[in-house]
Amino acid sequence: MEALPKLRVLVLKSNKFDGNMSLASRSNLPFPKLQVLDISENEFVGSLPQKYFKNFRAMMDVKENQTDGDYDYFSNYVEMRITLKGLDQLLKRLLEDFTIIDLSSNKFSGTIPRFIGNLNSLRYLNLSHNNLMGHIPASLGNISVLESLDLSSNKLDGGIPSELISLTFLAKLNLSMNDLVGRIPQANQFSTFENDSYVGNLRLCGFPLTRKCNEENGQQMQPEEDDEYGFIDGFGWRSVVMGYGCGIIVGIGIGCCIIRFGRPRWLGEFFFGVGYTYKKKKKKKKKTRKRATPTQRIT
Structure with missing residues (x-):
């Protein structure tokens, strides 16, 4: 051709x-x-x-x-x-x-x-x-x-x-x-x-x-720190999402510990008021006594 x-x-x-x-x-x-x-x-x-x-x-x-x-x-x-x-x-x-x-x-x-x-x-x-x-x-x-x-x-x-x-x-x-x-x-x-x-x-x-x-x-x-686009290019959306995800998981874990065990005491008192740990222990003792009472009567 x-x-x-x-x-x-x-x-x-x-x-x-x-x-x-x-x-x-x-x-x-x-x-x-x-x-x-x-x-x-x-x-x-x-x-x-x-x-x-x-x-x-x-x-x-x-x-x-x-x-x-x-x-x-x-x-x-x-x-x-x-x-x-x-x-x-x-x-x-x-x-x-x-x-x-x-x-x-x-x-x-x-x-x-x-x-x-x-x-x-x-x-x-x-x-x-x-x-x-x-x-x-x-x-x-x-x-x-x-x-x-x-x-x-x-x-x-x-x-x-x-x-x-x-x-x-x-x-x-x-x-x-x-x-x-x-x-x-x-x-x-x-x-x-x-x-x-x-x-x-x-x-x-x-x-x-x-x-x-x-x-x-x-x-x-490298983008400047105060540049909006620079932040996006420098860190990326994946890093931001991972940060938020880890924060939520840690927050839920701490919340469960406070509600169940009352620890750390200072954080529990911060959210639920002063004496929170003491009141919780007192409730536990009352429950223990109520459970023990029937056994004592049988004895």
Whole structure:
């Protein structure tokens, strides 16, 4: 399929395809016109296919590569169901500037190649639910028209590159469930994203998260004691519930001891009045005498 000169849409999602896509290619220029690559929810392994990222000409400058006369005819007879910004959508027409790469829910490993930043006409990129490691490449900031970026559920580390703030068309961002660290950028589109874009990165800090950053190095800072959110983050609801539970159990135990044995005396007198222990002993003696009286009469 790499050498098909007019192939623009390749959707193989939700199958059981496996294998390594990074093996040597027989074509010098694979997929010369491809605008849509969706192989999500399969079992592909190995590293991401760098040979494709380097040669996707239609995703580097999509308008310049629409040169053949068959495009208008072809674009009106395309029907495909793909995931855009987290929602399944049915598209019945291929717009000339529509480009997407969806490699999510596979078993890809290794790092995200920096060459992906050369795809300056790419609008949707989804690499989520794989085993990708390493840093988020700063070159992603070169994809100025990018509208959706999903790198969630991988093993990415390091900080969020400040270059990403130049993505002024970015409407959907998901970096959750990784091991990212440091301060979240605060400019342009990044000021509009909420907590769910970053959940599961325990060492990220700054807005919109409640964890504050150290002003000197941008790393996570321990919450202040008088900070309401800091108390919650520092101790957690489990600790609070355990504390209340232990207190109730101890309180019930002390109450039973006071009622039954009258000890400790000072606490019993505090709750039931002065002479509580003495009165209780007196009642016990009266009961003993009443029980002993019939025996004495028989004797």
